[in-house]
Structure formats: structure tokens, C-alpha cells
Amino acid sequence: MTSAPPGAPGGGDVAGAATPTVDVVLPCLDEAAGLAWLLPRVPHGMRAIVVDNGSTDGSADVARAHGARVVVAPARGFGAACDAGMRAASAEVVAFCDADASLDPADLPRVVAPVAAGGADLVLGRRVPAPGAWPWHLRLANRELARRARRRTGVAVHDLGPMRAARRDALLSLRLADRRSGYPLEMLVAAADAGWRVEEVDVPYGPRLGRSKVTGTPLGAWRAVRDMSRVLAS
Template structure:
């Protein structure tokens, strides 16, 4: 797979993996907001709205992952990435890509191995109570085991080779939880930074927090991870 360059011909400094399922309405704005030197890898997970074509027209590298699931898309993006440090970001416009350098900085400086975002809703209703409550319960369990997080956010930064070496197996919504557990067990320095969490772009719908059904599906995946992956002691 060839590595795309930036508009000035320089190779990308940071690859940004964007799991994507029917995000055509959000992609133009998300891709345009990426900082200089950050290359988008849009991992299409079976979209029917033309998302891959929109992503390609706006300069992203498009990877197609036929196996459905958030974790499957993230893993495919990490495999396709070529930069030492990699970010993961939702493609629905709920996070500002311009804030990614804040997450990357501690990894670049060598003061953190994994930096994750803690969602800070910018307005009421952005993060429904059912999604927030489930996340809070799982995060509290992790903190009791020494994992310093209050969120299981889908925005993060780390070193590509190290992320792949953790051997995260979950290919569904349990991926962020398993990643944190395995990182903590490996002795990683995990840092959480607050990030604005805004309404997703018009014309898109959350696969998790947008409905009680989605939250229940994520809760099921979290429970599977907690049953099968040993927590840090």
C-alpha cells in the first residue's frame, strides 16, 4: 500500500485512523479540519451512503474492512498506518481534529504511552444519560484497578507498533476497554485529557450513544471483555 504525502510533498507525520460507517455528511468537515502533517486513513466498515468515495475525494487514504465492528475498523486502520505515532478519531464530527496535537504531544515527548480523551460535552443532550452512566460504571471499575480514566473515549494517540503489540482481540465496541486493560497490565503510562464533545454532524447517527439499543450493545461488548480479559491487579 502506498503512503500518501501532504500537499507540500512531505510524508505524513501522524496517521489518523477514522472508523467509518455511513459518515458521508460529516467527512468533508472532519477531513478539512485535520492539522497539517496529519493524514486521514478512513476505514470503511460497509457504508451505503458513498462514504468511501467522499473520503477519497477529500484526500483520505481509504481502507475497506468487510468485517463489521468498531474494533475491526480500528485494527485495520492501525495495520494500514505507516507513521510511528497514530491517532484514532470518530468520523462523525463530534470531535475537533484540530485538538489532536494536544493528545499527541505527551506521546511525542515520551511522558505518556497512551493518551486518551475525556469527553466534555459542549451542550446538554450531546451525551445521553444512558451512554454516560454505562461508561461511568466501567471507568470506575478501571480506576479501582489503577487505570486513571473517567471515560472510554473513541479518541486516542499512541505509538503504532506498541498498540499492535498489545494484541487487542475485541473487534466490536469492547475494543477501547480491552485496550485500556491490556495497556495498564503492560505497565503503560496512561494519560487522560479533556476534549470538547460536540453534536455529531447533521445527517449522521451514533452507532452507540445515539440510542438505548446501541448503548445496550456496547454494554454487552464491555461485559464480554470483562469476562475474558484479566483486569490489572
């Protein structure tokens, strides 16, 4: 029987035995279905930290049933949940991933590996969408924001996707302040300003389970773009 590759579900430590344990922060607001699919796929050598941001569908119970650590973030907002998860982490490397099953945690080792090996300071997962997985208006907004981010930072980034990895202490030193949808972009801008080496790695992107709490409505999408535009203007 062929063994699983390092870092794959059922495999060994991510990127090899010398790689430190990784904490995976999963911001969560009513993502019970996504967590039930996702958590069993978190690779060995990584610990899932589910940050409950006000769920009413039993997401926290699902997370605990799958052995994840649950952290409560009372203040609503994507950035608030990410920050709470990062501060609860203790591993040297912290990764971030959506909890809606649109991204497969089995792809995290490829995102984490350059950081763990010392070849990059921040790695972003560039989403490669399956047909129908990414509504055209959201893809267009992401493309425009990425273009503006390239102009602002000089970093050749093409996606502001949620799957990413960096060293925890370095992230804390950035003193990220956004607690809403601008958090991922603020991380990139602050990292670039600090002279970090930033890379992109392609990751498959599929349809999410359930409706997005951030961009699932036109108003939500507008608010996300507004938050990110404020980061670029600050």
C-alpha cells in the same frame, strides 16, 4: 496576519518539527456528512485513514475527495475497523478519532503531544460535552464502565472516549482481539497490564452528525455495554 499554531489546521507539523508524522484512524459507517466537516480540519503533519466498514452513503468517495486514504474493513464492528486502520498505518504514532464530527481533529495535537514527546504511552481524550451532546444514559454507562476500569487497572481514567493516541508498534504488541465495541476498553486494560503510562487530556465533545451506529438505539447501547463488560470480566 497571525500564523496558525503547530498542528492546527493550516499550521505546521503536530507538536513541532521534531514530531513524527501521525496517522489518524477514522472508523466509518455511513458518515459522509461528518467526514465532509472533519477531514479539512485534520492538522498538517497528520494523515487521515478512513476505514469504510460497509458504508452505503458515499462516505468513501467523500474521504477520497478530501485526500484521505480509504481502507475497506469487510468485517463489521468498531474494533474491526480500528484494527484494519492501525494495520494500514505506517506512521510511528497512530491516533484514533470518531468520524461523526462530535470530536474536532484540531484537538488531536494535544492528545498526540505527550506520546510524541515520550512522556506517555497512551493518551485518552476525556470528553467535555457541550449541552445536549451526550445523552444521559450513555454518559451514565460510560461513567460506570470507567469506574470499573479504574478498579480493574488502577489507572485514574474517567472516560473511555474514542480520541486517543499511542505508538503503532507498541499497540500491535498488545495483540488486541476484540473486534466490536469492547476494543477501546481492551486497549486500556491491555496497556495497563503492560505497565504503560496512561494519561487523559480534556477535549471538547459536541453533537454528532447523524445517528450513532453503535449506541444510537437502546439495543446498540446495550450491546456496547455488554461488549465492554466482557472485556472487564475476561
